[in-house]
Amino acid sequence: MTLLSVQDVGKVFGTLRALDGASLTVDTRSFHGLIGPNGSGKSTLLKAIAGAHFATSGRISFDGHDITTAPPYERARLGMSLKFQITAILPQLSVYDNILLGLQAGNPVWSLGMSKTRRGLHAEVMQALERFRLAQRADDLAGELSHGQQQWLEIAMALARNPKILLLDEPTAGMSPQERRATGELLAPIREHCSLLIVEHDLDFIKDICDALTVLDQGKVVASGPTAAVQEDPRVKEAYLSHA
Amino acid sequence: MTASATTAAAGSTRPRRVLPVVEILTLAVMLITPFALDSRPELVTLATNILILSILALSFELCWGYSGIMSFGQALFFGVPGYVIALVGRDMEFSHLWGTLPLAMLVGLVLSTVFAAFLLLGRRTPTPIFIALGTLTGSYAAERLVSGWQYVGAGNGLSSIKLLQAGEYEFVEGMAFYFLALGCLLAVYLVSRFLMRSQLGLVLAGVRQNEERLAFFGYRVQFYKAIVFAFSGMIAGLAGALYAYHQGFIGPGNMGPGLSTMAVIYCLFGGAGTLVGPIIGAASIEALSYVLADIDLVKRFWPVILGLVLLLVVTFQPSGLLGLVVSARERIGSYGWKRGRDQGGD
Numbered sequence: 051m052t053l054l055s056v057q058d059v060g061k062v063f064g065t066l067r068a069l070d071g072a073s074l075t076v077d078t079r080s081f082h083g084l085i086g087p088n089g090s091g092k093s094t095l096l097k098a099i100a101g102a103h104f105a106t107s108g109r110i111s112f113d114g115h116d117i118t119t120a121p122p123y124e125r126a127r128l129g130m131s132l133k134f135q136i137t138a139i140l141p142q143l144s145v146y147d148n149i150l151l152g153l154q155a156g157n158p159v160w161s162l163g164m165s166k167t168r169r170g171l172h173a174e175v176m177q178a179l180e181r182f183r184l185a186q187r188a189d190d191l192a193g194e195l196s197h198g199q200q201q202w203l204e205i206a207m208a209l210a211r212n213p214k215i216l217l218l219d220e221p222t223a224g225m226s227p228q229e230r231r232a233t234g235e236l237l238a239p240i241r242e243h244c245s246l247l248i249v250e251h252d253l254d255f256i257k258d259i260c261d262a263l264t265v266l267d268q269g270k271v272v273a274s275g276p277t278a279a280v281q282e283d284p285r286v287k288e289a290y291l292s293h294a
Numbered sequence: 295m296t297a298s299a300t301t302a303a304a305g306s307t308r309p310r311r312v313l314p315v316v317e318i319l320t321l322a323v324m325l326i327t328p329f330a331l332d333s334r335p336e337l338v339t340l341a342t343n344i345l346i347l348s349i350l351a352l353s354f355e356l357c358w359g360y361s362g363i364m365s366f367g368q369a370l371f372f373g374v375p376g377y378v379i380a381l382v383g384r385d386m387e388f389s390h391l392w393g394t395l396p397l398a399m400l401v402g403l404v405l406s407t408v409f410a411a412f413l414l415l416g417r418r419t420p421t422p423i424f425i426a427l428g429t430l431t432g433s434y435a436a437e438r439l440v441s442g443w444q445y446v447g448a449g450n451g452l453s454s455i456k457l458l459q460a461g462e463y464e465f466v467e468g469m470a471f472y473f474l475a476l477g478c479l480l481a482v483y484l485v486s487r488f489l490m491r492s493q494l495g496l497v498l499a500g501v502r503q504n505e506e507r508l509a510f511f512g513y514r515v516q517f518y519k520a521i522v523f524a525f526s527g528m529i530a531g532l533a534g535a536l537y538a539y540h541q542g543f544i545g546p547g548n549m550g551p552g553l554s555t556m557a558v559i560y561c562l563f564g565g566a567g568t569l570v571g572p573i574i575g576a577a578s579i580e581a582l583s584y585v586l587a588d589i590d591l592v593k594r595f596w597p598v599i600l601g602l603v604l605l606l607v608v609t610f611q612p613s614g615l616l617g618l619v620v621s622a623r624e625r626i627g628s629y630g631w632k633r634g635r636d637q638g639g640d
Contacts, residue, residue, distance in 0.1 A: 126509075138506065144626075147628070150629075162492060
């Protein structure tokens with residue numbers, strides 16, 4: 051069943067056409083990789099899906115809703131979650147409070163003002179921290195974590211509210227090989243309840259975890275489909291693998 | 295490792311807590327002050343004025359220290375309610391505390407809500423400069439408007455304001471007004487402290503650090519800012535009414551950029567993001583101003599001196615006076631219920 055549908059999306063920055071009629075679909079509980087050479091428009095497409103900027107043309111629908119011009123908070127409320135390319139944790143808050151912020155996002159303002167849900171969310175915060183191996187750092191400032199741990203924290207924050215889809219922009223950038231392997235292990239179980247759309251340069255990593263791939267080149271989709279088939283597509287080898 | 299074990303382990307690394315000590319000391323000084331100054335009524339008047347200006351400083355603190363909103367027109371929400379209660383006293387012969395103080399708060403709330411809707415809730419995300427200039431312009435325009443409006447006394451303002459009443463009792467300058475102002479300051483402080491240390495305060499702390507991140511969590515960031523801005527306007531309205539009753543006067547300068555800038559200076563000088571810092575800032579600046587007022591040279595250059603003080607603080611001690619004793623970690627603090635309680639500690 052299709053969860054996310056991107057149809058003929060274009061994005062123009064001044065005179066630069068960053069996306070030119072890009073289309074893809076992500077099914078429920080599937081892991082979908084978005085790859086392509088530098089400057090191919092991967093992050094631009096991910097941001098258009100997340101609402102960081104709006105598509106100049108085309109249509110994006112998510113879980114039956116047209117979200118092409120919806121602001122980020124509306125997309126988040128529909129069950130979409132994003133992890134930025136550059137780590138976007140809140141460095142001056144504790145690791146615990148970073149997760150809590152993600153978890154309490156759906157609470158009404160009056161309830162937050164009265165701290166009504168804080169106690170009830172404690173177990174969920176600790177569960178998320180333990181799942182991402184951060185429980186021992188709960189009271190440390192998030193800015194004091196290592197780079198890899200900050201990436202995990204941001205993924206944990208993004209997953210806190212059990213989104214329907216998680217958009218990940220280069221989650222393993224700057225990680226050691228061990229941390230990359232651990233990231234793959236941490237992401238695998240979310241398939242039970244969440245889809246994944248992931249932009250990543252590490253092809254081995256993406257081939258290991260993704261069911262489907264979309265390859266972009268110069269803002270256009272070169273190929274899209276099951277991982278094995280896309281890997282063998284001669285246009286992909288030409289457009290992407292020869293650059294890599 | 296269990297959750298409780300984790301918390302216990304992490305709890306041992308928590309920083310030394312200085313802020314509660316500063317808060318208690320400040321309260322103690324406030325309680326003692328009128329008795330210590332009993333023989334000097336003019337100083338009790340000064341101290342009352344400081345308490346009222348502290349409420350104004352707190353209203354700015356909520357905007358800047360906790361929500362990252364640079365409101366350079368906070369005096370607007372102070373002055374307009376002051377004028378309103380003065381006019382209600384003059385034209386309707388009404389000055390009962392139970393009616394006029396809530397009225398002033400309502401006027402401050404409505405006015406700041408209108409400004410919040412215009413400055414914060416537009417289609418585009420406003421820049422800090424847009425908000426600073428928007429509030430500054432509002433404050434300046436209001437000052438100019440009343441300066442030429444005869445109905446509200448034009449440049450002379452409104453004087454001989456009807457005394458604030460509670461039943462048959464009339465509040466005049468002195469001990470009673472001091473404790474009324476102290477009661478109001480305490481109430482505003484406690485409510486603000488509760489909110490800023492709640493889960494709502496956590497959202498605001500997140501907003502200060504990374505608005506975009508919060509939006510991608512599903513928070514309507516500008517809406518949260520608008521709520522705090524409106525609340526701060528309500529507080530400023532209370533301060534404006536108290537000021538008008540206490541001084542028996544309200545004038546154009548009480549809603550202009552001059553007083554708005556003073557609110558900024560109180561907050562930054564004392565230490566933004568601590569709540570108690572702006573109170574200490576207001577007390578320090580006003581007390582210093584009083585002491586130095588008799589020196590002609592200082593009097594003439596006082597605005598310049600204040601400007602230099604602000605410049606020096608922003609440049610060399612951006613965390614203000616309290617930054618000297620309160621660590622950055624303590625300033626960040628924690629939000630909502632204490633974790634020990636979460637685990638059945640209470």
